[in-house]
Structures are given as C-alpha cells and as structure tokens.
Amino acid sequence: xxxxxxxxxxxVLKTGQSMTLQxxxxxxxxxxxxxxxxxxxxxxxxxxxxxxxxTDQGEVPxxxxxxxxxxxxxxxxxxxxAPSQTSxxxxxxxxxxxxxxxxxxxxxxxx
Amino acid sequence: GxxxxxxxxxxxxxxxxxxxxxxxxSDSASNYFPWxxxxxxxxxxxxxxxxxxxxxxxxxxxAVTLNKTAKHFSLHITETQPEDSAVYFCAASWxxxxxxxxxxxxxxx
Numbered sequence: 001x002x003x004x005x006x007x008x009x010x011x012v013l014k015t016g017q018s019m020t021l022q023x024x025x026x027x028x029x030x031x032x033x034x035x036x037x038x039x040x041x042x043x044x045x046x047x048x049x050x051x052x053x054x055t056d057q058g059e060v061p062x063x064x065x066x067x068x069x070x071x072x073x074x075x076x077x078x079x080x081x082a083p084s085q086t087s088x089x090x091x092x093x094x095x096x097x098x099x100x101x102x103x104x105x106x107x108x109x110x111x
Numbered sequence: 112g113x114x115x116x117x118x119x120x121x122x123x124x125x126x127x128x129x130x131x132x133x134x135x136x137s138d139s140a141s142n143y144f145p146w147x148x149x150x151x152x153x154x155x156x157x158x159x160x161x162x163x164x165x166x167x168x169x170x171x172x173x174a175v176t177l178n179k180t181a182k183h184f185s186l187h188i189t190e191t192q193p194e195d196s197a198v199y200f201c202a203a204s205w206x207x208x209x210x211x212x213x214x215x216x217x218x219x220x
Contacts, residue, residue, distance in 0.1 A: 033207070033208070035210075042117070042200055042210045043202075043210040045207055090155070099145065100208065102147075103154055
C-alpha cells in the first residue's frame with residue numbers, strides 16, 4: 001500500500017493564480033481531511049469528507065474548495081491564491097473517528 | 112467548534128528524564144484523543160490514542176491520561192532518548208479533529 005500520497009511536493013504560485021493540490025489514498029478509508037500547518041499554530045482543519053459525495057467545512061475553509069467524487073481522491077482547490085495561503089498542506093485519511101494517516105505534505109508559497 | 116490548547120510550546124529535557132505535555136479541550140462531546148509525533152519534513156504519525164471510556168493507556172515508554180471531568184489529557188514519555196526529539200501534537204475529535212498548537216521536545220544527550 002502506498003498509503004496517502006500528495007502531489008506536488010513543492011509549489012510556487014503568484015497571487016491570483018489557481019491550482020489543485022492532489023491527495024489520494026489506497027486504504028479504502030471513508031474519512032479524508034485537509035489541514036494547513038503554519039508555525040506556532042499547529043494543524044488547522046480546512047475541509048473534510050466522511051465519504052464520496054459528502055464534504056464539510058473545517059476551521060479555516062475560506063479560499064479553498066473541495067470535492068469527493070471517489071473514495072480514493074480528495075483534491076483541494078485554491079481558486080485565487082493569496083500570500084496568506086502560504087503554508088504546508090497535509091492530507092489525511094482514516095476509517096472513521098480513528099487513527100489518521102497523513103501524507104508527506106505540500107509546501108506552497110504564494111508570492 | 113472544538114478548541115484544543117497545548118502546553119508547553121517547547122520542552123527541553125536530559126536524556127533519561129521524563130517529559131509531560133498537557134492539553135485541554137472545550138467540547139465535552141469529544142470522545143477520541145490521539146497524540147501525534149512529527150519529525151522534520153514529514154507528516155504527523157500517531158504514537159498513542161485514548162477514547163473517552165478509558166482513563167489511562169500505556170505503550171512501553173509512552174502513556175496518556177484523560178480526565179473527562181476536567182477536560183484535559185496528558186502525554187507522558189519516560190526514559191527519554193534523543194530520537195524522541197520532535198514536535199508532538201495532541202488532538203480531540205468528535206465530529207471533526209482539532210489539533211493543539213504543538214510542543215517541540217528536545218532531548219539532550
């Protein structure tokens with residue numbers, strides 16, 4: 001099993017550009033989540049999904065969109081990147097309210 | 112929503128000493144409390160977890176205690192080793208999972 005994979009590993013965007021961060025898992029987990037990690041602020045939940053076709057907002061959803069068309073994939077879209085979205089982004093999956101498995105992260109810089 | 116506070120933000124101990132990290136949470140409905148370890152450049156990894164129907168859980172040198180009445184839980188690492196140096200996060204979950212701000216633990220040889 002590859003576990004949770006994320007692409008790209010690094011990305012630099014200009015303000016106003018859009019992009020999609022990819023996340024995939026091969027463990028048949030129902031739950032998937034996106035977090036951002038900023039210095040001194042831990043991991044903050046952006047959006048999460050409890051199954052295909054179901055998504056919900058987390059703590060800091062503004063500026064981000066998600067969709068869940070399959071169990072395996074949970075992409076995160078930035079429609080118009082802003083410098084405040086410079087961060088490290090982690091995707092995670094779990095069977096339910098259980099251990100979360102994290103991907104390796106995407107380091108995003110918005111200039 | 113859930114709010115999780117974690118203390119201290121940094122902790123330095125001598126090899127062989129014990130380390131304790133404490134967290135408090137706000138939502139009494141939370142029923143799952145994991146602890147994650149994050150090494151540099153990697154995603155967090157679960158090291159131990161506890162559910163609300165259990166007061167204490169131990170796994171070798173690591174233990175977690177939960178006080179539901181006071182809404183706080185703690186991580187205890189005994190006989191610390193240099194490889195325990197990392198950032199540790201607590202979290203609380205009911206509907207979604209919320210994390211503490213993290214504790215950078217340094218174990219000096």
